[in-house]
Amino acid sequence: MTENTSAEQFGSSRVKRGLAEMLKGGVIMDVVTAEQARIAEDAGAVAVMALERVPADIRSQGGVARMSDPDLIDSIIAEVSIPVMAKARIGHFVEAQILEALKVDYIDESEVLSPADYVNHIDKWNFQTPFVCGATNLGEALRRITEGAAMIRSKGEAGTGDVSEATKHIRTIKGEIARLSALSKDELYVAAKELQAPYELVAEIAATGKLPVVLFVAGGVATPADAAMMMQLGADGVFVGSGIFKSGNPQARANAIVKAVTFFDDPSVVAEVSRGLGEAMVGINVADLAAPHRLSERGW
Amino acid sequence: MTVGVLALQGDFREHAEVLRALGAEVELVRRPEELARVSGLVIPGGESSVMDKLSRTFGLAGPLRDAVRSGLPVYGTCAGLIMLADTVLDGIAGQQSIGGLDISVRRNAFGSQAESFETELDVPVLGAPPVHALFIRAPVVEVVGPRVRALARLADGRCVAVQQGNLLGTSFHPEITGEHRFHEHFLRMVSGAEAGGRAAS
Numbered sequence: 001m002t003e004n005t006s007a008e009q010f011g012s013s014r015v016k017r018g019l020a021e022m023l024k025g026g027v028i029m030d031v032v033t034a035e036q037a038r039i040a041e042d043a044g045a046v047a048v049m050a051l052e053r054v055p056a057d058i059r060s061q062g063g064v065a066r067m068s069d070p071d072l073i074d075s076i077i078a079e080v081s082i083p084v085m086a087k088a089r090i091g092h093f094v095e096a097q098i099l100e101a102l103k104v105d106y107i108d109e110s111e112v113l114s115p116a117d118y119v120n121h122i123d124k125w126n127f128q129t130p131f132v133c134g135a136t137n138l139g140e141a142l143r144r145i146t147e148g149a150a151m152i153r154s155k156g157e158a159g160t161g162d163v164s165e166a167t168k169h170i171r172t173i174k175g176e177i178a179r180l181s182a183l184s185k186d187e188l189y190v191a192a193k194e195l196q197a198p199y200e201l202v203a204e205i206a207a208t209g210k211l212p213v214v215l216f217v218a219g220g221v222a223t224p225a226d227a228a229m230m231m232q233l234g235a236d237g238v239f240v241g242s243g244i245f246k247s248g249n250p251q252a253r254a255n256a257i258v259k260a261v262t263f264f265d266d267p268s269v270v271a272e273v274s275r276g277l278g279e280a281m282v283g284i285n286v287a288d289l290a291a292p293h294r295l296s297e298r299g300w
Numbered sequence: 301m302t303v304g305v306l307a308l309q310g311d312f313r314e315h316a317e318v319l320r321a322l323g324a325e326v327e328l329v330r331r332p333e334e335l336a337r338v339s340g341l342v343i344p345g346g347e348s349s350v351m352d353k354l355s356r357t358f359g360l361a362g363p364l365r366d367a368v369r370s371g372l373p374v375y376g377t378c379a380g381l382i383m384l385a386d387t388v389l390d391g392i393a394g395q396q397s398i399g400g401l402d403i404s405v406r407r408n409a410f411g412s413q414a415e416s417f418e419t420e421l422d423v424p425v426l427g428a429p430p431v432h433a434l435f436i437r438a439p440v441v442e443v444v445g446p447r448v449r450a451l452a453r454l455a456d457g458r459c460v461a462v463q464q465g466n467l468l469g470t471s472f473h474p475e476i477t478g479e480h481r482f483h484e485h486f487l488r489m490v491s492g493a494e495a496g497g498r499a500a501s
Contacts, residue, residue, distance in 0.1 A: 008417040014477070015416045018436045021476055022345045022378070025309040041392055044354065046309065046347040081392055081408055082347055083437065105413035105437070128414060262308050262330065262354055 011128030016150035019083065019105065019130060020214035023047055023151075023237055027227065027258050028216070030054050030241040032072075034079035036250070043254035047083040047105070049239070050076040055112045055159030056242035056281065059293065065113040067095040073102050085132070090299050091117025093126070100129040106151070107131045109144075111298035112158045112241075121299070124148030134218065136169045136296055138176035142197030142205075143300075145213060152211060154235075155296040156219020159242050161283030163220040163229070165296055170217050170233045180206040219296065222247070222281050224260030224274050231264030248278030301490055304329040304338030308354040310346020310379060314475040318483045332363040340373040340490035342483075343380030345436065345473050348407060349392045351379055361398065368400040373466040373493050375486040381462075381469035382407055382439050389442065400467050402445025409440035409458075409471075421472070423452045423461060426481045433460070433472035433479075440471060466493055 009015070026046030031037040037048045052068040053061065067088050077084045083105035088095035090109055095116070099107045109122050111134050121144065124131040130150035135141035141152045154173060156166030176195075183191055183206060192202040204212060217230040218239035227238045238261055240254075247253045256273040263269035291297065303319050305312045307328035316326045319342070329335050341364075343351070355361040368374060368384070376384040385405035388397050410416065413436075421433040431452070441459040444450050452461035452470075460471035466489055474482040 008419045010414070010417045012418060014434060015418055015436065018434055018473065018476060019413055019416065021311045021314065021473075022347065022436055024311055024313075024346070025307070026347060026350060041349065044350045046350055077412075081390060082349065083413065100414075103412045103414050130413065258350070259354070259357065263358075 013150065016130035017213050020132070020151035023083070023216075024214060025262060026237045027254075027261050028085065028237065028239045029244055029254060030239075031076060031245070034075045036245055037076045037080045037084075039251055040244070040254060041080045041082050043251060044258035045082060045254065046237070047085055048076065048080060049085045049087065049108065049241070050104070051087055054242040054245060055295070056161075056246050057159075058112060059159040059284075067092070067098065067113070070098065070102055073099070073104060077103070087113055088122070089113040090115040091120050091122060093122045096122050096127060096129075096131075100127055104129065109133050109149075111155060111295045115298050121147050132216075134296070134299060135173065137172045138180075139195035139197055140300065141173060141211060141215075142195055142201055145211070146198055146201060149213065151214050151216065153216040153218040153239055155299075156217065156221070157286045157289070158219045158295050159284075160220050160286055160289070161222040161243060161246075161281040162286045163222065163226045165286050166217050166220045166226075166230060167233065169219075169296070170230060170235055173215065174234045177205060177209060177211070181209050220286075221257075222283065223277075224256045224270055227257045228260045228264040228270045231261055237261065243281055246281035248280075253277050253280075301325065301339050301487075301494060302327050302337060303487070303490060304335060304341040306341060306343045306351065306380070308360075309350045310344040311473070311475060312344040315342045315344050315377075318475050318480055319487070322480060322483055322487055324487060330360070331358065332360060335360065335363050335367060339494050340375075340486065341367070342486070343374065343376040343383050344475070345378035345380065348379035348382040348388075349395055351383060352395050352397065355398075356396070361396070364398045368398055368467065371466055371493060373468075373486065373489045374400070375468040375482070377470050377473050377475060378436065378438055381405060381441075381471055384467055384469050385441075386445075387443070401462060401464050401469055402448050403441045403462060404443035405439045406442050407439050408437050409442075410435065410438060413437060418477075419454075421452050421454070421460070425451050425463075426485065431474065431479055431481070432477050433474075434477050435460075435472050438471040441469075
Protein backbone atom coordinates (compact mmCIF):
# COMPACT_ATOMS: atom_id res chain seq x y z
CA MET A 1 0.00 0.00 0.00
CA THR A 2 1.38 3.40 -0.95
CA GLU A 3 1.45 6.06 1.71
CA ASN A 4 -0.82 9.04 1.55
CA THR A 5 1.01 12.33 1.55
CA SER A 6 -1.53 14.83 0.26
CA ALA A 7 -2.38 17.89 2.34
CA GLU A 8 -5.13 17.82 4.89
CA GLN A 9 -7.67 20.60 4.64
CA PHE A 10 -9.21 21.93 7.87
CA GLY A 11 -12.24 24.18 8.33
CA SER A 12 -13.66 23.81 4.80
CA SER A 13 -17.40 24.15 4.22
CA ARG A 14 -17.65 20.41 3.77
CA VAL A 15 -15.90 19.77 7.09
CA LYS A 16 -18.06 22.35 8.89
CA ARG A 17 -21.36 21.18 7.41
CA GLY A 18 -20.31 17.57 7.82
CA LEU A 19 -20.45 17.64 11.61
CA ALA A 20 -24.06 18.85 11.50
CA GLU A 21 -24.87 15.95 9.14
CA MET A 22 -23.71 13.56 11.87
CA LEU A 23 -26.00 15.18 14.45
CA LYS A 24 -29.14 14.48 12.43
CA GLY A 25 -31.90 12.51 14.07
CA GLY A 26 -30.54 13.64 17.41
CA VAL A 27 -31.20 15.93 20.34
CA ILE A 28 -28.90 18.79 21.38
CA MET A 29 -29.43 19.76 25.02
CA ASP A 30 -28.72 23.01 26.89
CA VAL A 31 -26.59 22.40 29.98
CA VAL A 32 -25.29 24.85 32.60
CA THR A 33 -22.98 22.55 34.60
CA ALA A 34 -20.64 19.65 33.92
CA GLU A 35 -23.02 17.43 35.90
CA GLN A 36 -25.92 18.31 33.59
CA ALA A 37 -23.65 17.64 30.61
CA ARG A 38 -22.98 14.15 31.97
CA ILE A 39 -26.71 13.51 32.41
CA ALA A 40 -27.33 14.71 28.84
CA GLU A 41 -24.60 12.47 27.40
CA ASP A 42 -25.87 9.46 29.36
CA ALA A 43 -29.39 10.14 28.14
CA GLY A 44 -28.28 10.02 24.51
CA ALA A 45 -27.79 13.66 23.52
CA VAL A 46 -25.81 13.99 20.27
CA ALA A 47 -24.27 17.25 21.53
CA VAL A 48 -24.62 19.72 24.38
CA MET A 49 -24.94 23.50 24.36
CA ALA A 50 -22.81 24.91 27.19
CA LEU A 51 -24.21 28.06 28.75
CA GLU A 52 -24.45 29.87 32.10
CA ARG A 53 -28.20 30.28 32.20
CA VAL A 54 -30.88 28.44 30.25
CA PRO A 55 -33.19 30.73 28.27
CA ALA A 56 -35.99 30.46 30.86
CA ASP A 57 -33.66 31.96 33.48
CA ILE A 58 -32.31 34.59 31.12
CA ARG A 59 -35.92 35.53 30.54
CA SER A 60 -36.92 35.66 34.21
CA GLN A 61 -33.72 37.29 35.52
CA GLY A 62 -33.40 39.85 32.75
CA GLY A 63 -30.27 41.95 32.17
CA VAL A 64 -27.71 41.58 29.41
CA ALA A 65 -26.99 37.96 28.52
CA ARG A 66 -23.45 37.28 27.28
CA MET A 67 -21.10 34.47 26.31
CA SER A 68 -20.46 32.02 29.16
CA ASP A 69 -17.36 32.01 31.38
CA PRO A 70 -14.55 30.06 29.64
CA ASP A 71 -14.06 28.07 32.86
CA LEU A 72 -17.60 26.76 32.61
CA ILE A 73 -17.16 25.86 28.94
CA ASP A 74 -13.82 24.14 29.68
CA SER A 75 -15.37 22.11 32.48
CA ILE A 76 -18.13 20.88 30.17
CA ILE A 77 -15.68 20.05 27.36
CA ALA A 78 -13.64 18.07 29.90
CA GLU A 79 -16.70 16.19 31.16
CA VAL A 80 -18.16 14.79 27.93
CA SER A 81 -16.94 13.24 24.69
CA ILE A 82 -19.88 14.27 22.51
CA PRO A 83 -19.62 17.63 20.66
CA VAL A 84 -19.89 20.80 22.76
CA MET A 85 -21.49 23.94 21.36
CA ALA A 86 -21.52 27.39 22.95
CA LYS A 87 -23.28 30.67 22.26
CA ALA A 88 -21.89 34.03 21.16
CA ARG A 89 -23.99 37.19 20.93
CA ILE A 90 -25.24 38.18 17.48
CA GLY A 91 -22.48 40.21 15.81
CA HIS A 92 -19.98 39.67 18.65
CA PHE A 93 -17.07 38.34 16.64
CA VAL A 94 -14.66 38.53 19.59
CA GLU A 95 -16.84 36.24 21.70
CA ALA A 96 -16.76 33.91 18.70
CA GLN A 97 -12.96 34.18 18.54
CA ILE A 98 -12.80 33.22 22.23
CA LEU A 99 -15.08 30.23 21.67
CA GLU A 100 -12.89 29.14 18.76
CA ALA A 101 -9.79 29.46 20.98
CA LEU A 102 -11.56 27.26 23.56
CA LYS A 103 -12.04 24.66 20.80
CA VAL A 104 -15.78 24.35 21.09
CA ASP A 105 -17.11 22.14 18.30
CA TYR A 106 -19.83 24.52 17.12
CA ILE A 107 -20.59 28.21 17.79
CA ASP A 108 -24.23 29.31 18.07
CA GLU A 109 -24.64 32.97 17.07
CA SER A 110 -27.72 33.24 19.19
CA GLU A 111 -30.65 35.56 19.69
CA VAL A 112 -31.04 34.06 23.17
CA LEU A 113 -28.13 36.29 24.23
CA SER A 114 -28.35 40.08 23.97
CA PRO A 115 -27.28 41.21 20.49
CA ALA A 116 -23.92 43.00 20.30
CA ASP A 117 -24.52 44.51 16.86
CA TYR A 118 -27.91 45.51 15.52
CA VAL A 119 -26.65 45.87 11.95
CA ASN A 120 -24.16 43.09 11.20
CA HIS A 121 -24.02 39.43 12.01
CA ILE A 122 -20.62 37.75 12.44
CA ASP A 123 -18.68 37.07 9.23
CA LYS A 124 -18.59 33.35 9.83
CA TRP A 125 -16.28 32.60 6.87
CA ASN A 126 -13.46 34.05 9.01
CA PHE A 127 -13.64 31.07 11.34
CA GLN A 128 -12.58 27.44 11.10
CA THR A 129 -15.13 26.53 13.76
CA PRO A 130 -18.57 25.93 12.26
CA PHE A 131 -21.54 28.13 13.19
CA VAL A 132 -25.21 27.40 13.73
CA CYS A 133 -27.61 30.34 13.42
CA GLY A 134 -31.29 30.87 14.10
CA ALA A 135 -33.89 31.74 11.47
CA THR A 136 -37.61 32.42 11.46
CA ASN A 137 -38.02 32.19 7.68
CA LEU A 138 -36.18 31.15 4.53
CA GLY A 139 -34.72 34.57 3.73
CA GLU A 140 -33.15 34.79 7.17
CA ALA A 141 -31.76 31.25 6.85
CA LEU A 142 -30.23 32.07 3.45
CA ARG A 143 -28.66 35.29 4.69
CA ARG A 144 -27.02 33.37 7.53
CA ILE A 145 -25.77 30.67 5.13
CA THR A 146 -24.39 33.44 2.89
CA GLU A 147 -22.48 34.77 5.91
CA GLY A 148 -21.02 31.28 6.44
CA ALA A 149 -23.42 29.44 8.78
CA ALA A 150 -22.92 25.66 8.42
CA MET A 151 -26.17 24.70 10.16
CA ILE A 152 -29.53 26.41 10.68
CA ARG A 153 -31.98 26.05 13.52
CA SER A 154 -35.40 27.59 13.42
CA LYS A 155 -35.66 30.03 16.34
CA GLY A 156 -38.95 29.29 18.00
CA GLU A 157 -39.34 31.25 21.22
CA ALA A 158 -36.63 30.12 23.64
CA GLY A 159 -37.33 29.71 27.34
CA THR A 160 -41.10 29.53 27.04
CA GLY A 161 -41.93 25.84 26.74
CA ASP A 162 -44.49 27.02 24.16
CA VAL A 163 -43.86 25.19 20.90
CA SER A 164 -46.14 27.37 18.75
CA GLU A 165 -43.37 29.65 17.44
CA ALA A 166 -41.14 26.67 16.63
CA THR A 167 -44.05 25.22 14.67
CA LYS A 168 -44.57 28.48 12.83
CA HIS A 169 -40.90 28.85 11.89
CA ILE A 170 -40.30 25.30 10.63
CA ARG A 171 -43.57 25.41 8.67
CA THR A 172 -42.61 28.78 7.21
CA ILE A 173 -39.13 27.65 6.13
CA LYS A 174 -40.39 24.35 4.68
CA GLY A 175 -43.29 26.08 2.93
CA GLU A 176 -41.07 28.73 1.37
CA ILE A 177 -38.67 26.06 0.08
CA ALA A 178 -41.59 24.15 -1.47
CA ARG A 179 -42.84 27.31 -3.17
CA LEU A 180 -39.38 28.02 -4.64
CA SER A 181 -39.35 24.59 -6.25
CA ALA A 182 -42.49 25.48 -8.19
CA LEU A 183 -41.07 28.70 -9.69
CA SER A 184 -39.65 29.12 -13.18
CA LYS A 185 -36.15 30.47 -13.70
CA ASP A 186 -37.22 34.04 -14.42
CA GLU A 187 -39.39 34.05 -11.29
CA LEU A 188 -36.41 32.96 -9.18
CA TYR A 189 -34.69 36.32 -9.79
CA VAL A 190 -37.60 38.09 -8.14
CA ALA A 191 -37.74 35.46 -5.38
CA ALA A 192 -34.06 36.08 -4.65
CA LYS A 193 -34.71 39.80 -4.43
CA GLU A 194 -37.66 39.28 -2.09
CA LEU A 195 -35.73 36.82 0.09
CA GLN A 196 -32.77 39.25 0.16
CA ALA A 197 -30.50 36.34 -0.64
CA PRO A 198 -28.05 35.58 -3.49
CA TYR A 199 -29.63 34.28 -6.69
CA GLU A 200 -27.25 31.28 -6.93
CA LEU A 201 -28.25 30.04 -3.49
CA VAL A 202 -31.96 30.53 -4.20
CA ALA A 203 -31.64 28.67 -7.52
CA GLU A 204 -29.78 25.81 -5.79
CA ILE A 205 -32.55 25.42 -3.22
CA ALA A 206 -35.24 25.56 -5.91
CA ALA A 207 -33.44 22.73 -7.73
CA THR A 208 -32.71 20.50 -4.72
CA GLY A 209 -35.82 21.26 -2.66
CA LYS A 210 -33.81 21.61 0.54
CA LEU A 211 -31.33 23.82 2.33
CA PRO A 212 -27.65 23.11 1.61
CA VAL A 213 -27.12 22.73 5.37
CA VAL A 214 -28.80 20.77 8.14
CA LEU A 215 -31.98 22.28 9.63
CA PHE A 216 -32.80 21.71 13.30
CA VAL A 217 -35.67 23.12 15.34
CA ALA A 218 -35.23 25.07 18.57
CA GLY A 219 -37.18 27.22 20.97
CA GLY A 220 -40.06 25.91 23.07
CA VAL A 221 -39.71 22.13 22.74
CA ALA A 222 -40.66 20.70 26.16
CA THR A 223 -42.14 17.22 25.65
CA PRO A 224 -41.46 14.06 23.61
CA ALA A 225 -44.60 14.89 21.62
CA ASP A 226 -43.26 18.38 20.81
CA ALA A 227 -40.00 16.86 19.58
CA ALA A 228 -41.73 14.19 17.49
CA MET A 229 -44.01 16.83 15.96
CA MET A 230 -41.02 18.93 14.88
CA MET A 231 -39.49 15.83 13.26
CA GLN A 232 -42.75 15.07 11.44
CA LEU A 233 -42.74 18.66 10.19
CA GLY A 234 -39.38 17.96 8.55
CA ALA A 235 -36.74 18.95 11.10
CA ASP A 236 -33.41 17.12 10.91
CA GLY A 237 -33.16 17.15 14.70
CA VAL A 238 -34.10 19.13 17.80
CA PHE A 239 -32.51 21.53 20.28
CA VAL A 240 -34.01 21.37 23.76
CA GLY A 241 -33.08 24.27 25.99
CA SER A 242 -34.91 24.92 29.22
CA GLY A 243 -37.31 22.05 28.54
CA ILE A 244 -35.14 19.37 30.13
CA PHE A 245 -33.36 20.84 33.12
CA LYS A 246 -36.31 23.06 34.09
CA SER A 247 -38.57 20.01 34.33
CA GLY A 248 -39.34 17.79 37.32
CA ASN A 249 -37.24 14.82 36.22
CA PRO A 250 -34.55 15.92 33.74
CA GLN A 251 -33.00 12.48 33.33
CA ALA A 252 -36.27 10.76 32.41
CA ARG A 253 -37.35 13.61 30.16
CA ALA A 254 -34.00 13.71 28.34
CA ASN A 255 -34.17 9.95 27.73
CA ALA A 256 -37.73 10.20 26.51
CA ILE A 257 -37.11 13.05 24.08
CA VAL A 258 -34.14 11.19 22.54
CA LYS A 259 -36.34 8.14 21.92
CA ALA A 260 -39.20 10.26 20.57
CA VAL A 261 -36.89 11.87 18.00
CA THR A 262 -35.71 8.48 16.69
CA PHE A 263 -39.25 7.02 16.58
CA PHE A 264 -40.99 10.31 15.74
CA ASP A 265 -43.33 8.59 13.27
CA ASP A 266 -44.39 5.77 15.63
CA PRO A 267 -47.13 7.02 18.00
CA SER A 268 -46.96 3.87 20.11
CA VAL A 269 -43.32 4.58 21.00
CA VAL A 270 -43.95 8.29 21.60
CA ALA A 271 -46.91 7.37 23.82
CA GLU A 272 -44.83 4.89 25.79
CA VAL A 273 -41.96 7.32 26.42
CA SER A 274 -44.39 10.09 27.42
CA ARG A 275 -45.54 8.19 30.52
CA GLY A 276 -44.61 9.26 34.03
CA LEU A 277 -42.15 12.02 33.19
CA GLY A 278 -43.23 14.26 36.06
CA GLU A 279 -43.78 17.97 35.67
CA ALA A 280 -42.91 19.59 32.35
CA MET A 281 -41.38 23.05 32.60
CA VAL A 282 -44.06 25.51 33.67
CA GLY A 283 -43.85 27.63 30.57
CA ILE A 284 -45.11 30.94 29.30
CA ASN A 285 -47.57 31.43 26.46
CA VAL A 286 -45.84 33.33 23.70
CA ALA A 287 -49.02 35.34 23.17
CA ASP A 288 -48.59 36.75 26.69
CA LEU A 289 -45.08 38.01 26.00
CA ALA A 290 -44.73 41.71 25.28
CA ALA A 291 -42.94 42.30 21.97
CA PRO A 292 -39.62 43.46 23.52
CA HIS A 293 -39.36 40.10 25.29
CA ARG A 294 -39.66 38.02 22.13
CA LEU A 295 -36.19 36.68 21.45
CA SER A 296 -37.06 35.40 18.00
CA GLU A 297 -37.42 38.98 16.77
CA ARG A 298 -33.71 39.57 17.42
CA GLY A 299 -31.65 39.09 14.25
CA TRP A 300 -32.86 39.83 10.77
CA MET B 301 -31.28 -7.27 -3.09
CA THR B 302 -32.52 -5.32 -0.08
CA VAL B 303 -29.88 -3.53 1.94
CA GLY B 304 -30.67 -2.07 5.32
CA VAL B 305 -29.42 1.20 6.77
CA LEU B 306 -29.46 1.48 10.55
CA ALA B 307 -31.70 4.53 11.10
CA LEU B 308 -31.50 5.21 14.84
CA GLN B 309 -29.52 8.43 14.41
CA GLY B 310 -27.00 10.00 12.04
CA ASP B 311 -26.66 10.46 8.29
CA PHE B 312 -28.65 7.35 7.30
CA ARG B 313 -30.54 9.17 4.51
CA GLU B 314 -27.27 9.89 2.68
CA HIS B 315 -26.33 6.21 2.76
CA ALA B 316 -29.79 5.26 1.54
CA GLU B 317 -29.48 7.68 -1.38
CA VAL B 318 -26.10 6.28 -2.47
CA LEU B 319 -27.36 2.68 -2.23
CA ARG B 320 -30.51 3.49 -4.23
CA ALA B 321 -28.41 5.28 -6.86
CA LEU B 322 -26.45 2.03 -7.21
CA GLY B 323 -29.66 0.07 -7.78
CA ALA B 324 -30.21 -1.49 -4.34
CA GLU B 325 -33.54 -1.67 -2.55
CA VAL B 326 -33.17 0.08 0.79
CA GLU B 327 -34.87 -0.64 4.09
CA LEU B 328 -34.39 1.73 7.02
CA VAL B 329 -33.75 -0.41 10.08
CA ARG B 330 -34.88 0.57 13.59
CA ARG B 331 -36.49 -2.71 14.73
CA PRO B 332 -35.50 -6.40 14.80
CA GLU B 333 -38.19 -7.33 12.24
CA GLU B 334 -36.74 -4.81 9.78
CA LEU B 335 -33.25 -6.20 10.32
CA ALA B 336 -34.56 -9.69 9.53
CA ARG B 337 -35.58 -8.58 6.01
CA VAL B 338 -32.19 -7.32 4.78
CA SER B 339 -29.27 -9.11 3.16
CA GLY B 340 -26.73 -6.47 4.13
CA LEU B 341 -26.59 -3.53 6.54
CA VAL B 342 -24.94 -0.12 6.61
CA ILE B 343 -24.32 1.56 9.97
CA PRO B 344 -24.05 5.29 9.26
CA GLY B 345 -22.06 8.15 10.67
CA GLY B 346 -23.45 9.84 13.75
CA GLU B 347 -22.87 9.58 17.47
CA SER B 348 -21.80 6.06 18.44
CA SER B 349 -22.83 6.50 22.09
CA VAL B 350 -26.38 7.35 20.98
CA MET B 351 -26.63 4.45 18.50
CA ASP B 352 -25.34 2.06 21.18
CA LYS B 353 -27.86 3.29 23.73
CA LEU B 354 -30.85 3.22 21.35
CA SER B 355 -29.94 -0.17 19.88
CA ARG B 356 -29.91 -1.67 23.36
CA THR B 357 -33.05 0.13 24.56
CA PHE B 358 -35.09 -1.03 21.59
CA GLY B 359 -33.90 -4.63 21.55
CA LEU B 360 -31.80 -4.34 18.41
CA ALA B 361 -28.33 -4.91 19.87
CA GLY B 362 -28.78 -8.67 20.36
CA PRO B 363 -30.19 -9.31 16.87
CA LEU B 364 -27.40 -7.14 15.39
CA ARG B 365 -24.76 -9.26 17.15
CA ASP B 366 -26.44 -12.46 15.98
CA ALA B 367 -26.63 -11.13 12.40
CA VAL B 368 -22.93 -10.22 12.36
CA ARG B 369 -22.02 -13.61 13.81
CA SER B 370 -24.05 -15.42 11.18
CA GLY B 371 -22.22 -13.62 8.36
CA LEU B 372 -24.48 -10.69 7.42
CA PRO B 373 -22.37 -8.23 5.41
CA VAL B 374 -22.14 -4.93 7.32
CA TYR B 375 -20.46 -1.66 6.36
CA GLY B 376 -19.87 0.93 9.10
CA THR B 377 -18.75 4.54 8.56
CA CYS B 378 -17.28 6.52 11.46
CA ALA B 379 -19.73 5.79 14.31
CA GLY B 380 -20.62 2.62 12.37
CA LEU B 381 -16.95 1.55 12.43
CA ILE B 382 -16.97 2.06 16.20
CA MET B 383 -20.12 -0.07 16.50
CA LEU B 384 -18.38 -2.89 14.60
CA ALA B 385 -15.16 -2.80 16.65
CA ASP B 386 -14.51 -5.54 19.21
CA THR B 387 -12.80 -2.94 21.44
CA VAL B 388 -13.74 0.75 21.78
CA LEU B 389 -11.23 3.12 23.38
CA ASP B 390 -12.44 6.43 24.89
CA GLY B 391 -16.11 5.49 24.79
CA ILE B 392 -18.56 7.05 27.26
CA ALA B 393 -19.08 5.19 30.56
CA GLY B 394 -20.69 1.84 29.85
CA GLN B 395 -20.51 2.18 26.07
CA GLN B 396 -20.76 -1.14 24.23
CA SER B 397 -20.35 -2.15 20.62
CA ILE B 398 -21.80 -4.87 18.43
CA GLY B 399 -18.32 -6.07 17.57
CA GLY B 400 -17.23 -8.48 14.87
CA LEU B 401 -14.14 -6.66 13.63
CA ASP B 402 -11.03 -7.77 15.50
CA ILE B 403 -9.80 -4.22 16.02
CA SER B 404 -9.41 -1.56 18.69
CA VAL B 405 -10.89 1.77 17.64
CA ARG B 406 -10.22 5.05 19.39
CA ARG B 407 -13.22 7.37 19.40
CA ASN B 408 -12.57 11.06 18.54
CA ALA B 409 -8.97 10.10 17.83
CA PHE B 410 -8.09 13.45 16.28
CA GLY B 411 -9.71 15.62 18.95
CA SER B 412 -12.37 18.32 18.64
CA GLN B 413 -14.02 19.61 15.47
CA ALA B 414 -11.00 21.93 14.99
CA GLU B 415 -9.08 18.78 14.05
CA SER B 416 -11.66 17.57 11.50
CA PHE B 417 -10.37 17.60 7.91
CA GLU B 418 -10.68 16.36 4.34
CA THR B 419 -7.86 14.81 2.34
CA GLU B 420 -7.04 12.54 -0.61
CA LEU B 421 -6.63 8.95 0.47
CA ASP B 422 -5.10 6.13 -1.53
CA VAL B 423 -7.24 2.98 -1.22
CA PRO B 424 -5.54 0.25 -3.31
CA VAL B 425 -8.53 -2.10 -3.24
CA LEU B 426 -10.58 0.58 -5.04
CA GLY B 427 -7.88 1.51 -7.55
CA ALA B 428 -7.36 5.03 -8.96
CA PRO B 429 -8.19 7.83 -8.39
CA PRO B 430 -7.67 8.31 -4.64
CA VAL B 431 -10.70 8.64 -2.39
CA HIS B 432 -11.63 12.13 -1.26
CA ALA B 433 -12.04 11.36 2.44
CA LEU B 434 -13.88 13.47 5.01
CA PHE B 435 -12.91 12.94 8.66
CA ILE B 436 -15.40 14.41 11.16
CA ARG B 437 -14.31 13.99 14.80
CA ALA B 438 -13.27 10.66 13.39
CA PRO B 439 -12.13 7.42 15.00
CA VAL B 440 -8.89 5.63 14.12
CA VAL B 441 -8.12 1.90 14.14
CA GLU B 442 -5.28 1.60 16.64
CA VAL B 443 -4.94 -2.18 16.76
CA VAL B 444 -5.53 -4.26 13.62
CA GLY B 445 -6.09 -7.92 14.42
CA PRO B 446 -4.32 -10.67 12.44
CA ARG B 447 -7.40 -11.58 10.36
CA VAL B 448 -8.18 -7.96 9.51
CA ARG B 449 -7.02 -6.33 6.31
CA ALA B 450 -6.07 -2.62 6.50
CA LEU B 451 -7.48 -0.98 3.37
CA ALA B 452 -6.13 2.54 3.85
CA ARG B 453 -3.73 4.45 6.05
CA LEU B 454 -3.06 8.14 6.57
CA ALA B 455 0.37 9.57 5.76
CA ASP B 456 1.39 9.03 9.38
CA GLY B 457 0.51 5.33 9.09
CA ARG B 458 -2.72 5.34 11.11
CA CYS B 459 -5.28 2.87 9.81
CA VAL B 460 -8.63 4.36 8.71
CA ALA B 461 -10.29 1.62 6.63
CA VAL B 462 -10.53 -2.13 7.28
CA GLN B 463 -12.17 -5.31 6.06
CA GLN B 464 -12.54 -8.66 7.76
CA GLY B 465 -14.67 -11.20 5.93
CA ASN B 466 -18.11 -9.67 5.45
CA LEU B 467 -17.40 -6.64 7.62
CA LEU B 468 -16.18 -3.35 6.16
CA GLY B 469 -15.40 -0.16 8.07
CA THR B 470 -14.13 3.34 7.31
CA SER B 471 -13.29 6.22 9.66
CA PHE B 472 -14.50 8.66 7.00
CA HIS B 473 -17.72 9.37 5.11
CA PRO B 474 -17.95 8.37 1.43
CA GLU B 475 -21.73 8.89 1.73
CA ILE B 476 -21.45 12.67 1.82
CA THR B 477 -18.63 13.28 -0.63
CA GLY B 478 -20.14 11.68 -3.75
CA GLU B 479 -17.76 8.70 -3.48
CA HIS B 480 -19.63 5.52 -4.49
CA ARG B 481 -16.83 2.97 -4.74
CA PHE B 482 -16.98 1.82 -1.12
CA HIS B 483 -20.72 1.20 -1.47
CA GLU B 484 -20.14 -0.64 -4.76
CA HIS B 485 -17.50 -2.75 -3.05
CA PHE B 486 -19.96 -3.43 -0.22
CA LEU B 487 -22.79 -4.37 -2.59
CA ARG B 488 -20.44 -6.89 -4.22
CA MET B 489 -19.82 -8.34 -0.75
CA VAL B 490 -23.60 -8.58 -0.26
CA SER B 491 -24.06 -10.28 -3.64
CA GLY B 492 -21.25 -12.69 -2.80
CA ALA B 493 -22.84 -13.55 0.53
CA GLU B 494 -26.26 -14.03 -1.11
CA ALA B 495 -24.70 -16.38 -3.64
CA GLY B 496 -23.57 -18.48 -0.72
CA GLY B 497 -19.92 -17.56 -0.88
CA ARG B 498 -18.06 -15.92 1.94
CA ALA B 499 -15.89 -12.90 1.20
CA ALA B 500 -12.24 -13.70 1.53
CA SER B 501 -10.68 -12.35 4.67
